[in-house]
């Protein structure tokens with residue numbers, strides 16, 4: 001039976017965050033940022049296993065208690081020099097059937113929900129190639145010349161890719177090992193390079209990637225509010 005497996009690349013250094021701690025371990029409401037992506041994937045009833053790809057020398061992961069996630073969560077210490085390499089190494093290390101769907105999700109997107117996971121699987125699960133969560137571009141786009149506007153670009157038909165991005169294990173391995181000079185910044189671009197057209201699945205702007213310090217402040221606001229609302233709900237139900 002086809003399975004849906006999560007793969008969370010978490011071997012980056014978070015250099016654009018400008019702090020010593022790798023951003024996936026920065027605190028959000030008492031947990032490291034990565035906790036929330038893991039929680040969404042592990043608690044999704046549609047996903048049967050979740051693999052986290054850490055840097056081989058990651059000294060942060062062991063400092064946290066991951067027992068609540070049981071053996072559905074597996075750790076692979078095979079991160080690479082690029083996100084694509086980390087995903088490639090993770091695909092090679094995970095035990096799965098080539099036709100299983102792999103949902104690759106950034107550890108740096110902590111606001112993923114099980115509803116968005118279900119939306120992606122529902123929309124993509126019966127397609128041949130696969131697809132990704134994304135949002136249509138809402139702002140006017142400018143191409144820069146230094147810090148000045150060089151020209152305004154049309155935003156017609158443009159979407160911002162998010163994650164999870166969902167492809168069958170064998171196709172994704174083929175796409176990422178497709179010998180070419182170009183280093184894909186997401187799984188979909190590697191699959192496109194094979195001539196395929198992944199499906200765009202409309203997501204939610206709250207599923208943004210934490211890249212810069214202000215993104216972390218936004219993620220804290222969203223997740224602290226979620227935790228507070230959950231606490232109030234539990235109180236009401238007591």
Ligand SMILES: Nc1ccn([C@@H]2O[C@H](COP(=O)(O)OP(=O)(O)OP(=O)(O)O)[C@@H](O)[C@H]2O)c(=O)n1
Nearest residue numbers: 009010011012013014015016081082086107108
């Ligand atoms: N060699 C790498 C680089 C990135 N990632 C992961 O890919 C996701 C998205 O990448 P990005 O936001 O760029 O994270 P970093 O590379 O850590 O950030 P920066 O580019 O600012 O250094 C993150 O969860 C990151 O941990 C990874 O597994 N292996």
Ligand SMILES: C[C@](O)(CO)[C@H](O)COP(=O)(O)O
Nearest residue numbers: 083106161162163185186209
């Ligand atoms: C995969 C991704 O999140 C889709 O938008 C994005 O490409 C990751 O880019 P990064 O530079 O590795 O953060």
